[in-house]
Amino acid sequence: MNNEELNTYFTQQLIDMASERLGGETLACSDDFFAGMENLLKPGRGVFIDDKYTDRGKWMDGWESRRSYGRDNGREFDWCTIRLGIPGVIRGFDVDTNHFRGNAPQSVSIEACVCNGQLDDNTEWTTLLPQTPVDAHSQNLFSIDSDQIWTHIRLNIFPDGGVARFRVYGDPSIDASQFLPGELIDLASIKNGGRALLCSDMFFSDKNNLIMPGRGVNMGDGWETKRRRDPGPDWSIVKLATEGSVNKVLVDTAHFKGNFPDRFSLEGTNGSDSDVLAGNTEWQTVIGEQKLYAHREHLFMQEIESAQQTFTHVRLNIFPDGGVSRMRVFGYRKEDLK
The missing domain is CATH 2.60.120.260 (Galactose-binding domain-like)
Known part of the structure; x- marks a missing residue:
């Protein structure tokens, strides 16, 4: 190269x-x-x-x-x-x-x-x-x-x-020694080994901001797409630190006041990075479409449809476009569910 x-x-x-x-x-x-x-x-x-x-x-x-x-x-x-x-x-x-x-x-x-x-x-x-x-x-x-x-x-x-x-x-790389057996972990966090693999657009700010530590410090410290002129959605695929369940999800629109998404949904899949990037995996609904609001932390637990399953990757869909400061995907490692 x-x-x-x-x-x-x-x-x-x-x-x-x-x-x-x-x-x-x-x-x-x-x-x-x-x-x-x-x-x-x-x-x-x-x-x-x-x-x-x-x-x-x-x-x-x-x-x-x-x-x-x-x-x-x-x-x-x-x-x-x-x-x-x-x-x-x-x-x-x-x-x-x-x-x-x-x-x-x-x-x-x-x-x-x-x-x-x-x-x-x-x-x-x-x-x-x-x-x-x-x-x-x-x-x-x-x-x-x-x-x-x-x-x-x-x-x-x-x-x-x-x-x-x-x-x-x-x-x-996730360091298993940093967690207790059965501990609820933010599997999407970049500090734990999560990584944003691919997104539809990141015109205004980088996709990995979505999984950075802490709350966003300003509107530039999040994932924001350009304005769409169709129903969307825009989307971002995150590789989880390790295969695990999804039991609690936080979507934070901090600082996005006039450009937050109207709605979001979350999907999950199991597969290798190459299969996910090539579109060779099936996506399953984890959270159906939910309303979002400006400059707010949104917590979802009861809305999760597949808490008994495990995933290697998740896809955040935002309708039709806009900016999200942070996404947290809390779950249990697959080995802790046995």
Whole structure:
């Protein structure tokens, strides 16, 4: 795939598991004299303000170390360790040097580890990306072939310099140890391993906003389609974290006051991602059409028609169009129903 195709694949089909929004955190770095390491995981690509300076030099929207190359400071490269907000299988990286034109690294390498406690000198790191050249002021995209679940990343930059943003794209994995046997779980939550696979339209905002943590902060923090000129519906398919039942559903139209859907319905199916995406599965009604209202949390339990069945995917249908801030699909894992 070329860079444009790779970027589309990363952003439309995978999750940035290091995102600050999902709980990703920069833990430590060798040096961040000019710009803090925490900027790496912020949203967007970073900005440049021409005349903004700090008492340490030019303000930069990213992580930037002081100059070390050719100096006797004992460092051959700089590094930053990151705890993923969601553990999972890593499919690719975006090392974005946006606005770092004369101060970008020459090359990078990336390592990963599995750690349930604190990183220390005994942590075993595995190289996922060997030392590879990067371009200044560019999105440097790298595809990774690894099927292991990872929890932490170490970004190494050679010999020094600045990176605006760092994305770790992959497939989140549910951690069964985080739940009690028989616990009611939000199976759609991105934090638990859910993922929005496909939608009819996301003109105004991304489909994965629908399953993000917390309530939406504004109208842009939801899933919103363009205006239809037919009865609809628009729809979004969510892969559940694991196969399970649907016992309680919450549909939140927070901040959608003049553009909320008139009605919604929810369907479920069992199948692989490829079958679902190819349209080779049968959809079954979970909740028939129900009225929605502006800027409100809507809770549905009695309306659920198939609480005794299990599903791998659900499809939210909105009539005729509009915006939904969040959807929660609470149920029990299939193995807990035995």
